[in-house]
Every structure is written in C-alpha cells, then in structure tokens.
Amino acid sequence: MRYDYEYFDAGLNRVATRCEKWDTMRESAVRPDTLPFWVADMDFPSPPEVTRELLVRAAHPTYGYTDPRQDDFEAVSGFWRRRHGLELSQNEITLLPCVITGLKVAIRASTTPGDGVVLMTPVYGPFMSSVTATKRRIVDCPLVRSEDGRYRMDFPAIEAALADGAKAVMLCNPHNPVGRLWSREELSRLYETVARYGATLISDEIHADFVYGGAEFHPMLSLASARVVSLAAASKTFNLAGLHQAVCFCRDPELRAAIRDEINATGVRCGNLFALVATRAAYNCGDAWLDGLLEYLQGNRDELARLLAEQLPRAVMSPLEATYLCWIDLAAYGFSEAELEDRFAKAGVCFSGGKFFGGHYASFIRFNIACPRRFVAEGVRRLRAALEM
Numbered sequence: 172m173r174y175d176y177e178y179f180d181a182g183l184n185r186v187a188t189r190c191e192k193w194d195t196m197r198e199s200a201v202r203p204d205t206l207p208f209w210v211a212d213m214d215f216p217s218p219p220e221v222t223r224e225l226l227v228r229a230a231h232p233t234y235g236y237t238d239p240r241q242d243d244f245e246a247v248s249g250f251w252r253r254r255h256g257l258e259l260s261q262n263e264i265t266l267l268p269c270v271i272t273g274l275k276v277a278i279r280a281s282t283t284p285g286d287g288v289v290l291m292t293p294v295y296g297p298f299m300s301s302v303t304a305t306k307r308r309i310v311d312c313p314l315v316r317s318e319d320g321r322y323r324m325d326f327p328a329i330e331a332a333l334a335d336g337a338k339a340v341m342l343c344n345p346h347n348p349v350g351r352l353w354s355r356e357e358l359s360r361l362y363e364t365v366a367r368y369g370a371t372l373i374s375d376e377i378h379a380d381f382v383y384g385g386a387e388f389h390p391m392l393s394l395a396s397a398r399v400v401s402l403a404a405a406s407k408t409f410n411l412a413g414l415h416q417a418v419c420f421c422r423d424p425e426l427r428a429a430i431r432d433e434i435n436a437t438g439v440r441c442g443n444l445f446a447l448v449a450t451r452a453a454y455n456c457g458d459a460w461l462d463g464l465l466e467y468l469q470g471n472r473d474e475l476a477r478l479l480a481e482q483l484p485r486a487v488m489s490p491l492e493a494t495y496l497c498w499i500d501l502a503a504y505g506f507s508e509a510e511l512e513d514r515f516a517k518a519g520v521c522f523s524g525g526k527f528f529g530g531h532y533a534s535f536i537r538f539n540i541a542c543p544r545r546f547v548a549e550g551v552r553r554l555r556a557a558l559e560m
C-alpha cells in the first residue's frame with residue numbers, strides 16, 4: 172500500500188457513522204450541507220492493519236473480559252522508542268480509558284481540593300474543566316502572543332503562581348490550539364521552575380506525533396522524571412478515539428503509585444478488547460501510514476496559510492509547528508462571538524470557537540485541517556463568505 176497524496180486526498184465519507192464531527196454537528200446545523208472543521212479527529216481511514224486486526228478479532232463471536240499482555244506494552248514502548256527516542260519500561264506505562272481521565276487522575280494524585288493548578292490559555296477546554304471538576308483552582312498563566320501569532324510561555328507568571336502555592340502545572344506539548352512545538356530549552360526552563368517549588372508537571376503529549384518539517388518533539392520524560400507524568404494515546408495519531416484507550420507514563424514511583432490508587436478508586440477498568448487490538452496494530456504497523464499522513468497534513472497547512480493570505484489577509488494564523496489544528500484570529504473583521512457563530516451557521520461551516528479554549532478568545536477559531544485538501548479550500552471559501560455576507 173502506498174500512503175501518498177492520492178491515498179489521503181481520497182478521504183472517506185463519514186456521514187451516518189454516528190460520528191460527532193459530522194453527524195452530531197449536522198443534527199443542530201442550520202444548513203444540512205454544513206462542513207465540519209471542529210472536533211479533533213480526521214477524515215481519513217485508519218491504517219489498514221488496524222481494520223484488518225479488528226475484523227479478525229470481531230469474527231471470533233464472543234467478547235468477554237480481556238487483559239492487556241506484555242505485547243500491548245511493548246507496542247507502546249517500541250513506538251515511542253522509534254519515533255521519539257524515549258525508553259519506557261512496562262512498569263512505567265499505565266493504561267487509561269482516555270487522556271482526559273488521565274488529566275483528572277493526575278490532578279487528584281498530585282494535589283488536594285482547593286489547590287491551585289497552573290494552565291496556560293488558550294488551551295484545550297478540558298484542561299480547565301479537569302481542574303474545576305476535581306475541585307481544584309484554575310491559575311491561568313496565559314501564553315504570550317507576538318504580532319505574527321506565535322506564542323510563548325510566561326515564565327515570570329508561572330513562577331509567581333508557584334511561589335503563591337500552586338501545586339501542579341498542566342502543559343500541552345505540542346500545544347492545542349496554538350500549534351507550538353515547545354523547544355528543549357523552553358521545556359527545561361519550565362521543569363526547573365516547577366521542580367524548584369516541588370510541584371508536579373502534568374504533560375499532555377497526545378499530539379506528539381504531529382510534527383512537521385523534520386522538527387523534533389521532546390517528551391517531557393526525556394528531560395526529567397521526578398514529579399512528572401505524561402499522557403499520550405494512539406487515538407489521536409491513528410484516528411481511534413472512539414475506541415477509548417490512552418496511556419500514562421510515569422517514572423516517579425511515588426507519583427505513579429498515587430495515580431494507580433486514583434484509577435483503582437474510580438473503579439475504571441482499562442484494556443478495552445478492541446482498543447487493545449487496534450492500538451497494538453497501529454503502534455506496530457503504522458509508521459509508513461503516519462509518515463504519509465504527516466506529509467499530506469503539512470501540505471494542507473501550507474495550503475491553508477496560502478489561501479488565508481490570498482483571500483482573508485486580515486486573519487492571523489499562528490504558525491503551525493505541530494498538531495493539525497490551526498489557530499486563527501479574526502479580530503480584525505470586528506464581529507462579536509454571536510455574530511461569528513451566526514455567520515458561520517448561515518455559510519455552512521463549523522469551527523471550534525475560541526471560547527472553548529479560555530474566556531478571552533472569542534475572536535478566534537480553530538480550524539481542523541485533517542481532511543482532504545479540497546475541503547480545506549471549501550472551508551476557506553465559506554469562511555470568507557461568512558465574513559463578507
């Protein structure tokens with residue numbers, strides 16, 4: 172199989188598969204032909220080995236209790252060694268139903284109710300709800316944006332929050348939605364700051380595999396171990412989110428024990444039968460597919476930047492170093508959040524609205540480019556129509 176431009180450009184029709192991105196969205200859409208660029212999954216088939224292995228397992232017509240085996244953990248560690256140079260022992264890996272569960276479990280394991288937890292908006296909405304749902308306090312240290320739309324961390328603000336007693340810092344690396352691939356220097360500085368105050372660093376690395384132009388992703392665990400927990404999943408990389416499986420990496424024995432205690436206390440049972448099959452197949456056999464995907468997505472990113480510059484020059488797209496989620500500021504067009512929503516609905520286009528990522532981002536949209544390139548072009552055409560109507 173060749174995972175080339177034609178393979179990804181063919182895409183696939185997901186309508187009437189009960190998927191959130193197309194079907195749930197269209198249930199409330201003004202126009203029945205609305206195109207979705209919101210929820211973070213992809214309009215591409217997963218690697219064929221995944222489908223093949225799922226079909227083989229499904230053909231055995233009983234689906235009883237199932238346990239993860241050594242080869243499940245080896246599939247995870249093999250992939251992270253090959254792709255990111257990270258060595259993980261089986262004991263350092265804990266299965267989770269999803270990364271959001273991991274965020275909550277990590278917060279509960281490393282802090283107590285009422286504690287401050289640092290996050291950096293704009294950030295994936297469940298970072299905030301994970302803090303509030305666990306009865307901790309959000310301490311927002313917003314990312315700092317420069318004129319070209321690139322963001323950096325506000326280290327003095329993070330240090331001040333820790334000095335003020337915050338007990339954990341939530342990092343999104345690479346960062347959804349601003350597309351930053353944090354450098355080794357930035358990550359080291361963050362870790363040193365967090366460690367100085369004895370706090371815990373919770374690193375969400377679910378987008379680790381979406382890195383462009385030969386740039387290198389740095390796993391937090393390649394820099395430090397004490398009071399660090401990382402969360403990852405094959406789900407984002409290989410489009411398996413409906414199967415619900417993620418992993419937690421932790422080398423700190425005390426923190427790891429606390430995390431496992433929390434998982435046990437919730438009664439969550441990990442190791443979904445089909446998720447194990449799919450994750451094993453994806454991590455063991457998905458490299459060529461993933462390399463082809465990254466090339467295709469890089470082309471989509473460049474095409475979106477070109478089309479925006481040509482058709483909507485006042486929109487500011489943050490440079491996309493990683494992820495397939497483009498962060499675009501439409502403030503120059505002067506519409507309120509409600510006006511933007513109304514215009515998008517009438518133009519038949521659906522983005523993630525900026526408010527999902529923090530209170531101050533109503534003029535922003537997040538544009539998911541993990542779809543055939545013709546949809547990206549049509550998305551820009553509809554975005555322009557919305558802004559000009």
Ligand SMILES: Cc1ncc(COP(=O)(O)O)c(C=O)c1O
Nearest residue numbers: 211269270271295347375377417
């Ligand atoms: C940064 C980040 N973390 C977590 C998730 C969700 O992961 P899961 O479905 O495993 O909970 C997403 C999904 O978009 C995400 O972007």
